[in-house]
Amino acid sequence: MSLEMMVGIKWVPNTQNVRFDPKTGTLIREGVPSIVNPADLDAVELALKVKDTYGGRVRVITMAPPSAVKGIEHVIGMGVDAGVLVTDRVFAGADTLATSYVLSQAIKKLGLPDLLFFGQETIDSSTAHIPAQVASWLDLPYVYYVDRVEEVNREEGYAVVRRKLEDRYEWVRVELPAVIAAALKSQVPRPVRLSEKLRFHRDKPLQTLTNKDLGLDPRCVGLRGSPTIVAKVTWMPEVPRKRQVFKGDAREAARWLVKKLAEEGILVREDGRWRVRVA
Amino acid sequence: MGQSAEFDAIVVGAGPAGATAAYHLAKRGFNVLLVERGRGAGSKQVFGGRIYAEPLREVFDDLDKAPIHRWVRRERFTILDGDRELTLDFRAGASTSFTAYLTQFTQWIAQKAVDAGAVLADEVRVDGLWLDGGRVRGIVAGPDRVAARVVIVAEGVNRLLLERAGFVHRASPRELALGVKEVIKLDKKTIEERFGLEEGEGLAWVLLGEVTDFIPGGAFVYTNRDTLSVGLVVHLGGAYQLLRDQVHVLAERLRTHPRLSRFFEGGDIMEYSAHMTIEDSVGYMPEHFAYDGMVIVGDAAGLLLNTGLTIRGVDYAAYSGYLAAKGVERALSEGDASAEALRRHYEVPLRESFIYRDLMRHRGASYAMKNPRMFREYPRVALDTLEEIYTLGRETPLPHEALARALSRNRVGFAEFALRMLKVVMSL
Ligand SMILES: Cc1cc2nc3c(=O)[nH]c(=O)nc-3n(C[C@H](O)[C@H](O)[C@H](O)COP(=O)(O)OP(=O)(O)OC[C@H]3O[C@@H](n4cnc5c(N)ncnc54)[C@H](O)[C@@H]3O)c2cc1C
Ligand SMILES: Cc1cc2nc3c(=O)[nH]c(=O)nc-3n(C[C@H](O)[C@H](O)[C@H](O)COP(=O)(O)OP(=O)(O)OC[C@H]3O[C@@H](n4cnc5c(N)ncnc54)[C@H](O)[C@@H]3O)c2cc1C
Numbered sequence: 001m002s003l004e005m006m007v008g009i010k011w012v013p014n015t016q017n018v019r020f021d022p023k024t025g026t027l028i029r030e031g032v033p034s035i036v037n038p039a040d041l042d043a044v045e046l047a048l049k050v051k052d053t054y055g056g057r058v059r060v061i062t063m064a065p066p067s068a069v070k071g072i073e074h075v076i077g078m079g080v081d082a083g084v085l086v087t088d089r090v091f092a093g094a095d096t097l098a099t100s101y102v103l104s105q106a107i108k109k110l111g112l113p114d115l116l117f118f119g120q121e122t123i124d125s126s127t128a129h130i131p132a133q134v135a136s137w138l139d140l141p142y143v144y145y146v147d148r149v150e151e152v153n154r155e156e157g158y159a160v161v162r163r164k165l166e167d168r169y170e171w172v173r174v175e176l177p178a179v180i181a182a183a184l185k186s187q188v189p190r191p192v193r194l195s196e197k198l199r200f201h202r203d204k205p206l207q208t209l210t211n212k213d214l215g216l217d218p219r220c221v222g223l224r225g226s227p228t229i230v231a232k233v234t235w236m237p238e239v240p241r242k243r244q245v246f247k248g249d250a251r252e253a254a255r256w257l258v259k260k261l262a263e264e265g266i267l268v269r270e271d272g273r274w275r276v277r278v279a
Numbered sequence: 280m281g282q283s284a285e286f287d288a289i290v291v292g293a294g295p296a297g298a299t300a301a302y303h304l305a306k307r308g309f310n311v312l313l314v315e316r317g318r319g320a321g322s323k324q325v326f327g328g329r330i331y332a333e334p335l336r337e338v339f340d341d342l343d344k345a346p347i348h349r350w351v352r353r354e355r356f357t358i359l360d361g362d363r364e365l366t367l368d369f370r371a372g373a374s375t376s377f378t379a380y381l382t383q384f385t386q387w388i389a390q391k392a393v394d395a396g397a398v399l400a401d402e403v404r405v406d407g408l409w410l411d412g413g414r415v416r417g418i419v420a421g422p423d424r425v426a427a428r429v430v431i432v433a434e435g436v437n438r439l440l441l442e443r444a445g446f447v448h449r450a451s452p453r454e455l456a457l458g459v460k461e462v463i464k465l466d467k468k469t470i471e472e473r474f475g476l477e478e479g480e481g482l483a484w485v486l487l488g489e490v491t492d493f494i495p496g497g498a499f500v501y502t503n504r505d506t507l508s509v510g511l512v513v514h515l516g517g518a519y520q521l522l523r524d525q526v527h528v529l530a531e532r533l534r535t536h537p538r539l540s541r542f543f544e545g546g547d548i549m550e551y552s553a554h555m556t557i558e559d560s561v562g563y564m565p566e567h568f569a570y571d572g573m574v575i576v577g578d579a580a581g582l583l584l585n586t587g588l589t590i591r592g593v594d595y596a597a598y599s600g601y602l603a604a605k606g607v608e609r610a611l612s613e614g615d616a617s618a619e620a621l622r623r624h625y626e627v628p629l630r631e632s633f634i635y636r637d638l639m640r641h642r643g644a645s646y647a648m649k650n651p652r653m654f655r656e657y658p659r660v661a662l663d664t665l666e667e668i669y670t671l672g673r674e675t676p677l678p679h680e681a682l683a684r685a686l687s688r689n690r691v692g693f694a695e696f697a698l699r700m701l702k703v704v705m706s707l
Contacts (some may be wrong), residue, residue, distance in 0.1 A: 074402065193403075195423040197402075198400065201400070
């Protein structure tokens with residue numbers, strides 16, 4: 001059997017276009033198109049690179065409303081072999097616990113892949129819970145911040161991956177099957193190809209799973225299965241910039257800056273030294 | 280080289296022209312691929328505009344189901360200069376045009392194409408026409424080549440494919456204008472109150488003079504359901520570079536103009552976009568609208584009429600797409616996609632249509648409109664004349680005295696003025 005890979009992707013509102021309504025404190029989602037969570041494209045690219053080297057099959061899975069098919073089409077356009085849409089009314093309103101539960105059960109049902117990829121975090125929630133939670137539901141090893149898959153040895157059941165940390169790289173040998181989260185912005189996702197798009201339209205490599213297929217306890221999924229309560233959402237008010245520009249040499253600029261910051265009350269003089277005022 | 284698939288027709292560009300061509304071919308049972316570089320059809324269209332309905336009734340039998348915002352009944356024309364303003368306000372007896380978001384309108388057409396069986400491949404940029412001894416055999420996109428019996432080029436005004444393949448010359452700045460548009464959100468009621476509109480009624484407003492810095496061109500305001508499309512179109516002439524950097528300043532000035540800002544007050548700017556448009560349609564047209572294995576539709580074919588008071592591009596685009604679909608159907612059913620067959624079945628009907636005839640008829644007027652004096656001196660003559668007539672001291676001038684003084688103040692000869700005005704009036 002050849003190498004099996006799966007990538008979790010999330011269909012998210014393009015928050016770069018979402019604006020906040022300061023009066024109501026809610027997101028203005030009107031007319032905002034959804035996209036594949038950008039970090040997930042890193043994961044897709046990482047998986048496709050493994051496929052470039054070792055062959056095998058890459059599938060994506062997403063728990064989402066049916067409109068996410070457009071996102072699956074996008075990654076299939078990049079070269080992913082097939083997509084799985086996990087969708088059901090009872091899955092709606094899920095927090096990360098319920099989402100990861102459904103995802104892990106769907107993945108189990110489909111058959112555990114050798115490598116299960118995720119993005120680092122999403123642009124609309126950024127919890128970074130899902131990969132770790134899926135790994136623990138499935139009792140699999142989990143490596144994150146991965147920017148390169150160095151080696152995959154299916155016969156001996158291991159992979160070597162590189163983790164990109166702030167100041168160093170770390171190489172990890174991990175047992176297969178393994179869950180891997182791609183480091184944010186670590187890849188350049190390949191462009192969509194016309195021939196792959198045509199394959200999508202011709203072959204419709206798409207599978208839908210509902211709770212009829214999964215048979216999960218309704219108390220463990222969706223809103224009912226979500227213990228998290230969002231108590232309050234607020235936003236960071238934008239601080240109007242003063243846009244002052246100083247032209248001169250660095251020494252003078254530093255003096256000028258200190259003076260300005262002191263005038264603003266940001267720097268305070270204590271015992272003959274400048275200190276940042278603690279609010 | 281990637282795999283290749285055979286299509287009856289490949290349409291490049293899912294704007295109104297391409298989407299319509301794809302729809303009508305798919306509806307007639309052809310195997311159609313519609314390729315669009317943007318995310319979804321219509322995503323690259325400049326938001327908000329006014330579309331003329333009559334030609335579209337022949338193209339879409341369910342036009343009333345289209346995402347129409349308001350039927351335009353009010354036409355307004357204004358000349359602005361300092362704190363002087365001349366406005367002509369006209370309420371038509373019936374409406375023949377509607378406002379819409381071009382994006383939504385194009386998506387509506389593309390959805391019909393998909394429902395009729397066309398394959399829409401978005402997020403794919405076509406890099407070139409696949410040429411085989413002068414005959415167009417298909418398209419090239421990245422490493423992939425896909426063959427088709429006919430390629431319909433609907434790439435819009437920025438026609439790189441046609442240029443690269445040598446079918447058209449590189450556009451000169453004289454043939455083009457630059458348009459910018461902002462979409463400003465206001466609620467429905469406020470729009471109707473501010474512009475004096477009945478419920479659901481639309482306004483199209485053209486402004487000249489100071490608002491375009493007296494650069495040839497005009498500004499416009501269209502009322503959508505709960506937004507305004509506000510923008511301007513400036514002829515590029517020689518000043519291309521200058522304008523490219525300046526045009527957003529002009530848009531800002533329009534929005535904050537002391538005589539206009541009250542219309543936009545409190546509105547949020549939802550979109551800003553800039554896009555090229557055709558100024559000299561006849562100069563911009565390709566020599567032919569059909570070649571071996573290829574037809575050209577919409578803006579790419581130079582089919583846009585900007586009279587200064589009205590602009591027609593979307594209905595022309597859709598109608599030409601419709602004519603192309605009918606022509607391609609005939610040619611393919613004869614099993615002949617040669618230039619000759621495609622010209623017989625598409626180019627000839629296009630040249631006989633209202634589109635081509637009007638473009639030719641308006642050619643002279645378009646030259647008249649290009650005179651920079653049209654945008655500075657002549658508007659001022661009108662304002663000065665009115666000022667003479669209305670701003671009375673002791674003396675009450677006769678109308679011709681008022682006009683004569685206004686002419687001499689603006690250094691415009693009477694004969695020149697009379698001739699120009701005659702030309703413009705005749706062209707309307
Ligand atoms: C407190 C809270 C309450 C919420 N309530 C709701 C709610 O009521 N309704 C609602 O719709 N959503 C709700 N959400 C959002 C939703 O449950 C989470 O977004 C989702 O569980 C994933 O979490 P995340 O976006 O933080 O993903 P992260 O954990 O940041 O995502 C990491 C990676 O996991 C993968 N991934 C994430 N989500 C999916 C998915 N759905 N399918 C496949 N792969 C995925 C992607 O590869 C992604 O890059 C809530 C989130 C929070 C934090
Ligand atoms: C500021 C402004 C205001 C306007 N206002 C009006 C108005 O009020 N009323 C009116 O009728 N007209 C108006 N027009 C003109 C109108 O927008 C055009 O005439 C019309 O959109 C032309 O349609 P089209 O389908 O030929 O081209 P386009 O609408 O330009 O569509 C071309 C499509 O092809 C795609 N494409 C291009 N190259 C490639 C490629 N290589 N591969 C894949 N896809 C490609 C593009 O992404 C685009 O979606 C306005 C234009 C401007 C600039």
